[in-house]
Amino acid sequence: MEITRRVRARIGPESLLAYRISALDLVEGGLTGEEIDYLARGIESAGADLISTGIGWHESPVPTIAYHVPRGAWRLATARLKSAVRIPVVASNRINTPELADEIIASGAADLVSLARPLLADPQFVAKSASGRAQEINTCIACNQACLDYIFRRPKRLVPGQSACRP
DSSP: OOHHHHHHHHHHHHOOEEEEEEEEOOSSTTTOOHHHHHHHHHHHHHHHHHHEEEEEEEEEEEESTTTTTTTTTTTHHHHHHHHHHHHHHOOOOOSSSSHHHHHHHHHSOOOOOOOSHHHHHHHHHHHHTTTTOOOSSSSOSOIIIIIIIIIIHSOOOOOOTOOOOOO
């Protein structure tokens, strides 16, 4: 919280200050939901403008982004955290279609959504959705083979607009 206070003091009130937090730790000895909510309220009081959620840790024995994790599976953890603070909360993890993103926001589980792998699968995701062409989106299936496995094996630079899912 002290770091958040100091960053806020340094950047001033006109700049957006986002704080990334794990809404659900999924590791032995990790924070409980109550502890995470308490921390989030402290971060809000310290000057954060929004909370961006992550789920789990790399060390977690529970998969959070793999294909067998249901789409939008972690929305309840984000909704819990959202009810603990007054600032906007961002949902993430296994949100891979515009319809699911809209559903999560409309349900009140989050104020915004964060996409990572879906934008690697189709860099034109947002443009296609905004222009009514969502059916043309190369949907991320959470295989993690092109975006993670391939990149870790053979680092390469993508051409702007090129999908990481088509190495």
